[in-house]
Amino acid sequence: MAHLYYYHQLTLEQQVQALKFSEEVRPEWQCYMVDFRGDVLRGLPLNPILQTGTVRVADSERAQLAKFHRAEIEFVVRHAIGDWSEMSPDECAANHLAIENGAPVISRYAVGDIAQVYVVTPADRLHTQVMVSLHAGSPRGVQ
Known part of the structure; x- marks a missing residue:
């Protein structure tokens, strides 16, 4: 039996x-079919339902993600x-x-038990901001 993975x-x-x-x-814009032996059989395109524009992430946020061996593109793709x-x-x-009506779109993803990643695309769809919060609750500016 094959499984799908990001x-x-x-x-x-x-x-x-x-x-x-x-x-x-x-490669991040596909998911992959992996067989029971762990071999990658094929890639399947991930089709965005949301335009993200330019991705913005502060160096400090990127460094925080790197500590968890993660990158912002993973969360932006899932958001999109x-x-x-x-x-x-x-x-x-x-x-x-929000997508239908042209309003801001906000996503939240857990990174272990100690961090949340917030991905926010405002109504104009010109950019997408990635933020990392090391505590429960939303970071400043996200509601």
Whole structure:
């Protein structure tokens, strides 16, 4: 039985295998089918439902993510394709309405038990901000 994984979920060896399936797009913009032996069988495109514009992340935020061996692109991709699996149904519905009505879209992702990553795309869709909060609750400016 095969399983689907985001690029960041693959082992380093699997990431190398995945590169042969991602010649035309960044590897992060695909998910990968992996068989029971751990071999990458194919890449499947992730189709964004939201324009993110320029990605903004402060150097301090990027450094914080690096401590967790994570990168902002992982969260921006999930935000753009509508993967809000870590949010409540009400928050997911609010994001779908925000996309439809041209309002800000806010995503939240856990990084272990001690951090939350917030991804925010304002109504104009010109940029997307990535923020890291090391405590429960939302960072300043996110509501």
